[in-house]
Amino acid sequence: MGQFSTEHAQQLLHNKFVVILGDSIQRSVYKDLVKFLQEGNCLTELQLRCKGEKTFLKDTLVEGGVLEEMHNGETYREVRQYCSDHHLVRFYFLTRVYSDYMESILSDFKSDHQPDVLIINSCIWDVNRYNDIELTQYRSNLETLFSRLREVLSPDCLILWNTSMPVGFRDTEMPELVKHNLRWDVIDGNFYSSTIAHLYDIDVLDMHYHFRLELPNRCKDAVHWNQLAHRKCTHILLSHIAKAWGVQLPQVPQEKLPLIGSYCPGYTSFDEPSPHIRGEFSFLPGQPLMVVNGMPGFAPFHGNYPKAPAPPRGPYPFHGMNIMMNFAPHPPFPPMNFGYFPDHKKLNDHNSLPMRRPIKQRDGQIHPYHILAPLLSRIY
Template identity: 40%
Template sequence: MSDLFLCEDAQKLLFGKFVVIIGDSIQRSAYKDLVSLLNESAYVKDDELKTKGELEFQGDILVKGGIHKLTNGTCYREVRHFVTNMHKVHFYFVTRCYNAYVMAILESLQKGPIPDVIIMNSCLWDLTRYGDNGIDAYKSNLNKLFSAIGTMFQHTLFIWNSTLPISRTAYGGFLVPEVEHLKNTLRLEILEANKFTYGLLKEYSLDMLDIHFYLRNHIHRRVKDGVHWDMTAHRRITNLILTHISEAWRQKLPGRIQKFEKLICNSG
């Protein structure tokens, strides 16, 4: 269960903190919704969630890639920074959980300032765009990633977002024509990948936020491509993330859900 965070709650929790989000288009949307909530309590627009690589989003800046070289290939890069005198949030688009580029990102972050939170997921690309041994390679690369995180960021809260459910008729940037046949089994492979990742994270004493579990009964919030999710789903994801961070840091939750449930009980 997540609490309900408004702008002032998110600003207070993340005041003076450095948050890094690394991953695919789902994680980019998570980044955008967090930036939006730090600006105001209103939802980010669905059209804004769909857009990739724009020069500016709600006060952030495109640092690398994006519109300068738009592509659906595994070499696509997009780096975004949202920085104010109170908050710092960075986003890095990646198409694999561990490779030379991901390691370069981690090494640059290790030089400082050290992130307070790193949030990550790239599973859909890992499973579909790297050949027939994609699943085995993914498992091996997760081991390398978690080992690196545990060594390089011992005082950083690392959160792996589980992979969200996709539909039988899914299509998207990672599902190029050459790998469309994979979508028939990908839904099941996602479940297996989430289960494997959870077990591996426990071995490394790292955190998983199971957004797949929390959104499995909210399929109506998935958009027509069968992969991405609407603004209400992403605000729920943001609330889940902020609840997880609050509990990890032992910070007091806003308590709005409890107040709402108490109001409902009293009115009944």
């Protein structure tokens, strides 16, 4: 992943048309990209929480939002657009991966300019709002969407399907009492979407993998993410776009990275500096936590800690220590009989692989368990 600055992002997307489609998480991806194209600061808590506002950092609300009725239903619409002298970024809010509204968006691409980059994701609404327990309709809609994208968009358009980030349980939910396990449904949805996208030669960015260890940056609602996570997501997207276009990734030296960003108490997981961090790096003393290109701000520590003299070593390990003094004498353990283990049988039938839900066969293959050798993977 490259270390992008605002100048690098402006140069990479110079005279490019970027379209982002998806839910509220994708809206935050759009907002962070728009802000990164103008300044290096991260989003604030208010900017992340707002939806449907008339303007955001010189962008325009084209359709929906406060111009119509504000609600959280399946018919909610919001179209935003940021246009500068050399950049054009547009966002469409989706409540389903494929519908009549998606066809209207594709008709806009037919009659208007074709996008250079299309970033799309739709999973949480599909698996949670339409009573599609087996995800049958979701898989069918994915195949229809990807086939329509290949028919409508130009071959020069870079299509990126980014999987959904990890979701969790809310503080008031008991995992053993939740009938609809959204966490597992999102994992299944990511598997099906990435597999079907691979069949249509569409690039897949596995955001679930990239953010599997970033759970402290997830908000309290267990679905949305804070500004640090979205800045990292922007860097991942820009890095993949640069690699796809053959552009060398920028590598800014760590000492030249400016301290940028703002601190949002209660919204990030870094409310207070940890007093246990000692050594080569430490948090900035006496200041709120800042952000260096989306990562927690560190500063080199130039002090000298007092070193205590090391205890004398004995002639052998544990010299002078009675390591068995706290253990009472006991008889030897009896031999344990684990029973008979049958020999492992080679599984030749791919249809009998253990899966939570079966996936539809296409062209005689079941991905990702059986892939022909010349077929290269496009999942990153």
